[in-house]
Structures are given as structure tokens and as C-alpha cells.
Amino acid sequence: MYFAALLARTEDGWEASDTDLDDVETLSDLTELAREASADEDTVLVFIEQEDSWFGVVRVDGEDDPRIFLSNAAAASRSSYGEILLTDELLGRDPASDDDLDELVDLDGTEDGEPEPAAGFDEDEAAEGSADTPAVPPGPLGDPGILADLGVSARELFSFGSDALAEIADALGASEVLETVR
Template identity: 55%
Template sequence: MAYFAAVLARTEDGWDVSETELDDVETLADLTELARDSTQDDDSVLIFIEQEDAWFAIVRVDGEEDPRIFVSDGAAAARSSYGSVLTDELVDQAGESEFGDLDHLVVELEEDEEAQEQDEDARSGVPVGPLGDAHLLTEFGLAAEELLALSGEGAVPGDALEEIAEALGCGEVLGAVR
């Protein structure tokens, strides 16, 4: 499957954006290290990942803090190697008391039990729909509700990342590397 990945490092002068390869990424720690290596300071770094308009993810790393993750569709992401790194981490975190339960991490899932019974991914423990921290971009001016709307049914992940970049003020520079 084809994917697009970019590192967006927030600096005093704005956002520095560069396309990146994820070939050496096997764990969330690898992805976090990639983010931290892209900045000299403890500036905020975002990694945008999009796979064939099936799903997108945003990973936010602030200095030495634990990364924050948002995935537009957990079940779709879980079917890919790069996405499963993120969804596995989110599902693992759900069982740890410091992160709360899975209901805290899963945002606005469909409650249609019949659809979930038919969905193989739902039975495997990865929810269909948005998963993770929908508030990770609030500080940059993108409310959780807006992020969820861009992740909703019928949304196109590539277009969503462009809209998110525009809201963050780095749409042109992201477009240049895309």
C-alpha cells in the first residue's frame, strides 16, 4: 500500500515541513525518535501519515513527553504495518490505568452492534472509526470537533490532512512536499 508521511516541526519562525520515509519504523519509539531528531529544541513536532485515502494519523511529540496519537479510522489503520504501530499502542494504552479505559480513547464510534459484529476488525479489538486523542491540535487552533468532522464518514484522508495543515498555517509548505 502506498502512503505519504511528513514531519512538521514547529519553530519560532513557523512550521518546517519535510516528507519522510517510514521504512525503518517498527515501533512507536522509532516514530517518536524520528520526530525528535527533526528538531533542535523541544519544539512541537507532528507526523502526518496518510495511506491511500483509507486513513490518516497524526502523532504529536513535545520534547520528552509521551507522544499523543490520533487515527482517523482505527480498523483501517490496523490493517497496515505503519497504522498498526499506532493502533496497537492505543489499544495497549487502554488497558493501563494511567490512560484510562478504551472508552476514553475511542471517540464517537458507531454504536450499531450489527455492523460491528460483521466487521472483523471490531472483533479483533480495534474499533472502527476515530481512535486516540482528538484534542492533540487544540493548542494550534484546531478543535477536537473539527478534527473529528474531518475524520467522519465520507471524509477523504488526503483532503483532511490538507485542511488540517491549512488550519495550522502550514498548508502551502505541506503541499510543496506532497
């Protein structure tokens, strides 16, 4: 089960809104959704969690690039919402243009000039990464200082338990508004 919410910082404190991510396909879509929640380009936090598996925080400050923290990147990679947050930049990958990929892949799904996978090829092992494509690391990934200026240190962020989003909201003074949308 997933939970997603936006916390928008205002002059009067935090405002929370339940968020439907069904139409969100990319980090850009999520960032735009967050920006729409802020009238004055104030800080907006996007909270996403999959019950007892992982949580993510995306911070959007005005027109700045979003900052991301994931509690467990490997678990998030197995989630459609988590995959939105696992950008090439966050994973340390060089993004390849889709046009380049289309030119390399033959109709049978192999790269031009590449032989088809040999018998015994383990797709699961390939998914774990190679020298060219690093595996998604288990555990935390992203910017642990994402909330430091709001009173939540990296150490605290790493120590939160299974109800991490409620603990973060409590530390921000926003637990009551978050509970209204939960």
C-alpha cells in the same frame, strides 16, 4: 498509497520534511525520528495517511510521551504503518511481556495445556477480539484534542474529509510547507 511527513514548529513557523517510514518499526522509532526533526524540543507533528482510508497524527512535544489520533483505527490496523500507532495503551490493552508469551506458547503454537483449535474455528472472528483482547474499534481513536492548542478543535478533526492532512495543515497555517513535500 501512503504519505508521511513531519511538521516541525519553529520560531519562524512550520517546517515540513518528507518522511520515509521504511526503517520505522515501533512508535518509539517514530517518536525518535520526530524528536530529531526539532532543534529546540519544539512541537513536531507526524502526518501519516493511506489514501481515502485513514490518517493519523502523532504529536511529540520535547520529551513528553507522544500523543496519537487516528481517523479510522480499524482501517489503520490493516496497515503496517497504522499498526505502529495502535499501541496497547491506545487500545486499552494490558501489555504482556514477550518473555511471558514465550513461556506460554508451546512448540505447536498453542498455550501449554490448551487444546488445539476445534474444527470450524474461525480465525477472522478471533482477530476481531475477545473479552481478553478487545477488537480494534472502527472510526476515530486516540486524543481528539491533540491539536486544540494549535487551533484545530476535536470537532474540526472529526469533520475533515478525504484530504484531511491538507485541511489540518491549512488550519495550522502550514499548507504551503506541507505541499512542498507532497
